[in-house]
Amino acid sequence: MAETVPAPAAPRRAGPPPARDAPTSGSARAGPPLPRTRVALLDIDICGPSIPKMMGLEGEQVHQSGSGWSPVYVEENLGVMSVGFLLSSPDDAVIWRGPKKNGLIKQFLRDVDWGEIDYLIVDTPPGTSDEHLSIVQYLSAARIDGAVIITTPQEVSLQDVRKEINFCRKVKLPIIGVVENMSGFICPKCKNESQIFPPTTGGAEKMCQNLNISLLGKVPLDPQIGKSCDKGQSFLSEVPESPATASYRSIIQRIQEYCDLQHFQEEKII
Structure with missing residues (x-):
């Protein structure tokens, strides 16, 4: 998809509700709490x-x-x-x-x-x-x-994503990057990876290389993701040790770095 x-x-x-300060524990650090x-x-x-x-x-x-x-x-x-x-x-x-x-x-x-x-x-x-x-x-x-575009590895999904990318370029919407979802399945016991949706044309990685777009990361299949969504729970909190959690955190970090850089450049122009 x-x-x-x-x-x-x-x-x-x-304007409303003021956010809570970041949680702190005892005297772990001095100074005012970070927002x-x-x-x-x-x-x-x-x-x-x-x-x-x-x-x-x-x-x-x-x-x-x-x-x-x-x-x-x-x-x-x-x-x-x-x-x-x-x-x-x-x-x-x-x-x-x-x-x-x-x-x-x-x-x-x-x-x-x-x-x-x-x-x-x-x-x-x-x-x-x-x-x-x-x-x-x-x-x-x-x-x-900008836009973050989500795909899965198979060509039938990548066809739609290329249209999305073309749309973004036509309306001059910057593209932050692409995330490949359902990117292989890592067995929780043996840690071996299986390709449930084989990237027959190279997947998101090859597409991003061809179109000169950043690949933000690949999120492996994890049945707990669907369970967490159905229950309205945070997957990152429920399964902190999952390879998918590590992938999510890396993707979030890359997006935040991109946005921070854009804001810094805007401030320099202003």
């Missing part, structure tokens, strides 16, 4: 909103205040907004044409009171449809850092 995740860091300052990164997660997969379930937020509702819609908070520094919070049942089908989808995306960006945030991460559906065009258009003045 191909999926574009644009704007990891679109607005960088926007936690404030993150907003916006799910614009209008017809298939899965973020509420994966974040353990099923059944939560959006509340309105004088300053707009309040996002649902996983933690004090992680707010989420999704059409899934507006449905009476998680099984309800959203059967909307483009204009209605676009209107809701605009409302999410305009009317949600995210507060002061460091990163806005937008989860999009697969493909290059209305949602992608809308989010790029509406955030055009926000200096989007």
Whole structure:
């Protein structure tokens, strides 16, 4: 499957709940505690909103205040907004044409009171449809850092991803890099790796070389990832020793380094 995740860091300052300070233990270090990164997660997969379930937020509702819609908070520094919070049942089908989808995306960006945030991460559906065009258009003045594109190793997925990459280039959306998901299976007992989805044309690595794009990393198959998503639990916390956890952390680090570099360059220009 191909999926574009644009704007990891679109607005960088926007007001409520103050984030908790980073946890400390006794006198482990002196000085004031470091602030936690404030993150907003916006799910614009209008017809298939899965973020509420994966974040353990099923059944939560959006509340309105004088300053707009309040996002649902996983933690004090992680707010989420999704059409899934507006449905009476998680099984309800959203059967909307483009204009209605676009209107809701605009409302999410305009009317949600995210507060002061460091990163806005937008989860999009697969493909290059209305949602992608809308989010790029509406955030055009926000200096989007870029898109993270997700693929799996087989050619049928890479075909879609090449279209995603072409879309990003046509709309002048920077590409942070590509993540290869389901990249082999590492046996938890013998530690040998098996290719469940063989990269018959070289996988994401070969594609990134051909298109001059960064390969951010490869996430191996781990059945616990699906279980954690179904239960709304953090995979990184539940299975900290998994090779997939190490891969996730490396990918996150590379994305953050990219964004920090972009912000530093912007500050130098200003």
